[in-house]
Amino acid sequence: MPGAEEKLAALGIVLPPPLKLPPGMVLPFPWVNVRGDRAYISGHGPQEPDGSLAGPFGAVGDSVSLEEARASARKVGLSMLGSLQRELGSLDRITGWCRVHGMVNSASRFTQTPAVMNGFSDLILEIFGPEVGRHARTAIGVAALPFDLPVEIEAEVMIKE
Template sequence: MPGADEKLAALGIVLPPPLKLPPGMVLPFPWVNVRGDRAYISGHGPQEPDGSLAGPFGAVGESVSLDEARASARKVGLSMLGSLKREFGSLDRITGWCRVHGMVNSALRFTETPAVMNGFSDLILEVFGPEIGRHARTAIGVAALPLNFPVEIEAEVVIESS
């Protein structure tokens, strides 16, 4: 069975470079925080292939459609995989996805947050397969997100020691 790195190549997926932050923005935390055999992945937003912020921006169910938000969640997954690849050198060091916490910038009474998060989960399962990619998940609606992102996602994975 091919590993995650091989699967990405087979799918023709190129991961984005580090996020290009807006001028003056400083993030006093790492994107990936390794503790023993766990890696805690800070909240990521969607990125374009060049590392810039990816739109559309705003609340899902208002200025962002469900399909656009699902595509943004997939872009968040690509952003996160880029951070993990830079941290570990290979995504094949990931032996299991534990949990995923998704926050959706939601219009009042928008209740399809799980459908939005499927864009992320589908990517992880496609790249890692059902055994390694399987994860517990939360999908909540929030009133606003940093940089007016429609989706922000954080996660926890198990890694093999280096």
């Protein structure tokens, strides 16, 4: 079975570079924190191929449609994979996705947060397969997210040391 790196190449997927932060903004934490056989991934947002934040921006169920939000969640996955690749050297070091926590910038009464998060989960399962890619997941609606992002996701993976 092909590894994650080979699968990305076969699909023609190019991962985005590090996030371009606004001038003067400094983050006091790493995007990926490796501790033994685990990598804890800080909350990521969707990125464009040039590293900038990807729109549309706003609340899902209001200014952002369900389909747009699902596509944003997939872009969050690509952003996260880029961070993991830079930190680990290869995505093939990932032996299992443990948990995924998704936060969806939700309009009042928007209840389809799991459907938004499927954009992320489908990508992970496509790249890593059902054994390595399966994960526990939370999908919650929140009143706001940084930069008015529609979705932010954090995760934990097991890795080969």
